[in-house]
Amino acid sequence: xxxxxxxxxxxxxxxxxxxxxxxxxxxxxxxxxxxxxxxxxxxxxxxxxxxxxxxxxxxxxxxxxxxxxxxxxxxxxxxxxxxxxxxxxxxxxxxxxxxxxxxxxxxxxxxxxxxxxxxxxxxxxxxxxxxxxxxxxxxxxxxxxxxxxxxxxxxxxxxxxxxxxxxxxxxxxxxxxxxxxxxxxxxxxxxxxxxxxxxxxxxxxxxxxxxxxxxxxxxxxxxxxxxxxxxxxxxxxxxxxxxxxxxxxxxxxx
Amino acid sequence: xxxxxxxxxxxxxxxxxxxxxxxxxxxxxxxxxxxxxxxxxxxxxxxxxxxxxxxxxxxxxxxxxxxxxxxxxxxxxxxxxxxxxxxxxxxxxxxxxxxxxxxxxxxxxxxxxxxxxxxxxxxxxxxxxxxxxxxxxxxxxxxxxxxxxxxxxxxxxxxxxxxxxxxxxxxxxxxxxxxxxxxxxxxxxxxxxxxxxxxxxxxxxxxxxxxxxxxxxxxxxxxxxxxxxxxxxxxxxxxxxxxxxxxxxxxxxxxxxxxxxxxxxxxxxxxxxxxxxxxxxxxxxxxxxxxxxxxxxxxxxxxxxxxxxxxxxxxxxxxxxxxxxxxxxxx
Ligand SMILES: Nc1ncnc2c1ncn2[C@@H]1O[C@H](COP(=O)(O)OP(=O)(O)OP(=O)(O)O)[C@@H](O)[C@H]1O
Ligand SMILES: Nc1ncnc2c1ncn2[C@@H]1O[C@H](COP(=O)(O)OP(=O)(O)OP(=O)(O)O)[C@@H](O)[C@H]1O
Ligand SMILES: [Mg+2]
Ligand SMILES: [Mg+2]
Numbered sequence: 001x002x003x004x005x006x007x008x009x010x011x012x013x014x015x016x017x018x019x020x021x022x023x024x025x026x027x028x029x030x031x032x033x034x035x036x037x038x039x040x041x042x043x044x045x046x047x048x049x050x051x052x053x054x055x056x057x058x059x060x061x062x063x064x065x066x067x068x069x070x071x072x073x074x075x076x077x078x079x080x081x082x083x084x085x086x087x088x089x090x091x092x093x094x095x096x097x098x099x100x101x102x103x104x105x106x107x108x109x110x111x112x113x114x115x116x117x118x119x120x121x122x123x124x125x126x127x128x129x130x131x132x133x134x135x136x137x138x139x140x141x142x143x144x145x146x147x148x149x150x151x152x153x154x155x156x157x158x159x160x161x162x163x164x165x166x167x168x169x170x171x172x173x174x175x176x177x178x179x180x181x182x183x184x185x186x187x188x189x190x191x192x193x194x195x196x197x198x199x200x201x202x203x204x205x206x207x208x209x210x211x212x213x214x215x216x217x218x219x220x221x222x223x224x225x226x227x228x229x230x231x232x233x234x235x236x237x238x239x240x241x242x243x244x245x246x247x248x249x250x251x252x253x254x
Numbered sequence: 255x256x257x258x259x260x261x262x263x264x265x266x267x268x269x270x271x272x273x274x275x276x277x278x279x280x281x282x283x284x285x286x287x288x289x290x291x292x293x294x295x296x297x298x299x300x301x302x303x304x305x306x307x308x309x310x311x312x313x314x315x316x317x318x319x320x321x322x323x324x325x326x327x328x329x330x331x332x333x334x335x336x337x338x339x340x341x342x343x344x345x346x347x348x349x350x351x352x353x354x355x356x357x358x359x360x361x362x363x364x365x366x367x368x369x370x371x372x373x374x375x376x377x378x379x380x381x382x383x384x385x386x387x388x389x390x391x392x393x394x395x396x397x398x399x400x401x402x403x404x405x406x407x408x409x410x411x412x413x414x415x416x417x418x419x420x421x422x423x424x425x426x427x428x429x430x431x432x433x434x435x436x437x438x439x440x441x442x443x444x445x446x447x448x449x450x451x452x453x454x455x456x457x458x459x460x461x462x463x464x465x466x467x468x469x470x471x472x473x474x475x476x477x478x479x480x481x482x483x484x485x486x487x488x489x490x491x492x493x494x495x496x497x498x499x500x501x502x503x504x505x506x507x508x509x510x511x512x513x514x515x516x517x518x519x520x521x522x523x524x525x526x527x528x529x530x531x532x533x534x535x536x537x538x539x540x541x542x543x544x545x546x547x548x549x550x551x552x553x554x555x556x557x558x559x560x561x562x563x564x565x566x567x568x569x570x571x572x573x574x575x576x577x578x579x580x581x582x583x584x585x
Contacts, residue, residue: 015412017408017412025404025407027404027412046444047444048416048444048446048447049414049415049416049417049420049442049443049444049447050414050416050417054414054415095415095442096351096353096354096415097351098351098354099351099353099354140536140537142537142540143537146537151297152296152297152298152300152301153296153301153350153351153438154295154296154297154471155296155297158296176415176441176442179438179441179442180296180350180438180441180471181296181471182294182295182296182471182472182512183471183472183473183512183515183516184295184511184512184515184530184531185295185296185530187515187528187529187530188530190528191527191528191530194525194526194527209442209443209444209445211445215524216522216524216525216528217524217525235524249446250444250445252445
């Protein structure tokens with residue numbers, strides 16, 4: 001048995017919010033959760049709103065610090081906030097694309113930046129790589145000089161996807177990355193991810209409400225409810241023999 | 255009776271080589287109490303059209319129209335102040351990225367209470383304050399938020415995205431608008447919650463005659479009560495008709511392509527490549543002349559370099575020189 005690519009061990013998260021001088025409110029967004037993922041596998045996370053899906057995804061990507069537990073990549077503990085260590089290996093696509101883009105710089109510059117800091121490509125190769133990636137996500141070379149506000153929501157989302165794949169990471173974490181995409185572009189992005197998996201063995205973790213997409217691409221599914229993992233298994237197992245009522249509802253099986 | 259009547263709306267900006275038409279002669283009519291769905295690929299100008307109706311357009315852009323009437327108001331003839339009064343009173347919009355439209359510095363409770371019109375409140379100062387709070391709570395219940403205290407105290411960054419969408423729906427319906435423009439309002443929700451929101455909107459539609467302009471990208475996931483659908487591509491109107499007409503007998507190649515791409519209709523085996531529409535939507539600086547679908551359309555021929563006129567076959571309208579089935583007797 002090979003060592004899993006990613007291990008989540010007893011990870012939990014609670015938010016503390018001060019409401020007065022001595023009083024505060026604690027939200028337990030994520031109860032201790034553990035699972036593992038092999039290289040090249042695709043994991044879908046499903047659940048109702050507020051069930052802690054984004055919190056889990058952010059912890060895996062290192063954007064949020066867990067209150068307890070740890071994340072291991074190939075058996076090595078990932079330090080939260082060690083971006084140099086992470087960003088080459090794990091990239092995240094956020095749910096709210098507009099808020100995760102820098103509004104002051106052009107699309108091209110935003111995509112060049114990770115290449116400049118993390119690769120040994122010369123400027124011309126960097127430029128070519130950016131243009132090739134723009135094409136991969138269904139944008140055009142002309143979009144290089146656009147600013148985020150000149151793009152529609154779906155186009156902004158595709159810039160975020162481009163930024164995530166441009167460094168060819170080992171794991172891509174996508175929080176509802178398909179919602180602002182129309183069927184044609186969505187199919188194109190799904191094909192792209194399937195290709196990346198085939199060519200480079202990328203693991204893909206994604207949050208989605210769409211049972212159709214999940215059934216099409218996921219190897220494993222994780223169901224969350226009120227911050228708890230309620231069911232976890234292979235797609236076939238969850239489709240043929242779901243244990244929870246919620247699983248049946250979310251996957252649309254009787 | 256149409257309460258919203260838009261004829262040939264055009265939005266132009268200045269580009270490096272002359273003006274660029276972001277929206278090209280779009281027409282849209284919404285009858286009183288109608289639920290209308292606007293469908294189109296990403297980047298086809300849906301959000302721009304919605305903002306143009308409300309007047310939230312960069313003042314340097316040129317918005318022209320043969321007609322832009324809301325009830326008995328000619329919106330283009332009003333000055334900005336009058337227009338704000340009319341649209342603020344009668345219309346409401348749910349924006350596409352609700353998180354970015356909520357004020358990050360104020361609690362949800364404060365922002366929601368501000369949306370409740372003062373005229374509706376009863377009693378004197380303290381009573382009014384209490385009344386405002388109860389109404390805000392009731393609004394949250396209606397959009398399916400049970401834990402109203404926690405949400406009212408929270409700041410926008412603390413909300414999960416689905417809850418943020420529910421809050422922005424609550425804000426939009428707070429002053430009982432006559433027209434609700436909803437730009438992809440349920441994308442962060444799972445199907446059960448989405449149908450709950452759809453039920454709420456159709457209830458408001460039935461009980462208060464609220465018209466709805468729903469904006470979405472997926473032709474097969476429209477609100478069930480939709481009366482008519484408008485298909486747009488790249489700022490041009492392609493086809494208008496009832497869901498039955500468009501889903502069962504589309505006349506425009508674009509509608510057919512959108513239908514065939516939908517995940518609900520595909521039957522490719524798992525983990526294999528899905529069909530896509532070749533090419534991508536052009537940037538506004540490099541638009542094809544005539545029908546903008548031309549370069550991506552399988553049926554395109556010589557004539558397509560002239561923009562097709564919107565033709566009408568009973569209630570079914572289409573803008574295509576070569577409709578999918580032989581159409582006679584249109585006007
Ligand atoms: N920064 C924060 N401060 C306080 N509470 C937070 C914060 N971020 C999230 N929460 C709370 O944690 C819980 C889980 O949120 P999370 O965003 O993970 O949900 P989600 O499953 O992604 O939901 P959705 O599908 O709506 O995006 C929610 O109750 C939310 O209010
Ligand atoms: N300031 C601008 N300068 C140039 N082009 C712009 C500008 N603002 C918007 N556009 C272009 O207008 C087009 C329509 O944008 P809009 O946001 O209306 O699309 P949409 O139909 O809402 O798409 P989505 O479904 O992805 O939200 C896009 O192609 C966008 O690039
Ligand atoms: Mg989320
Ligand atoms: Mg939009």
